[in-house]
Amino acid sequence: MIDRVDYQGEGIGLVDDKGRCAIPASLRAALAANSPRADGKDGGSVIIGAHRSSPCLIGYDERYRTELKALAAQLQAAYLAKHGTHNPNILREIVQGEPVPFDGSGRFIMPAFARFRAKIGANAFFYGTFECFEIWDPRTLIESDVAEVMKDCARFHCQQKGIAL
Template sequence: MDDKSRVALPSALRILVERNLGPMAEHKEGRVLTITSHERDPCLLAYDEPWFDQMMLDVESRARAHGAEDGAINDWILRLGTGVPENASFDANGRFILPAFLKAHAGITRHAFFYGRISGIEIWDPATLMAFEGAPPVLREACRFHMERNKVVL
């Protein structure tokens, strides 16, 4: 991360995001990620628009399924499931500015570790990930590997 809070999607993840965005990715205004807080873990999640839209439908469905007896939607599920989303435009190299609140919320200070999953991208502060007991060992190993490869001491 640089002094302006810019980070860059790893190229493999950028290619997948651009593929999901389709023709929108060919235009500057179409290259947008939605970044939000994770529902339970101390990291951020990033989605391209199609995945974020689907996630919102899934969260709403879950909130309706667990609504009150009077039919009211479960606001707690909506709040946790949507997090605090903010859009971030990325350039042709995958660089974007991490939104200030979300960066602070996840404790990301100098470095960011990106982990691609089926439904989005997790963004971690490496030290937080290494200390997080809920992280699978392979995720910690991947973080350690990439940080060492970039000469980052944890």
């Protein structure tokens, strides 16, 4: 296990027509700590990809890839033991995502396919889940089978920004 700072916090980000959005400060601080730039400047790289089982995206740092590779190996070994063959979809689901740069204010451009897949429009709700953070379309989140506290959190942040759900 790699020693990393947990992703804790939440917030709503406005998404423009080009997919530009800002990572909330609490999550951005963890991201910067987990993948500091070699030159010591603010900003860096975040990997944005589809969540394996929920209709949202996940964001994480480069160092988390090691843990994802270990997870993929475990899942592949279990599948092989049970079925006697490999399942290429295990890797396809886990490694889906692409690194994108973010600046010192946390602004990044959400990959077009990822945004399309998660149905993210003009607003993106960010929610830290220790190892990574999730990015949701607020309406999709509220209609999904997730913890009520998370739904309430999204409702609260939308209300604070004057976003009608």
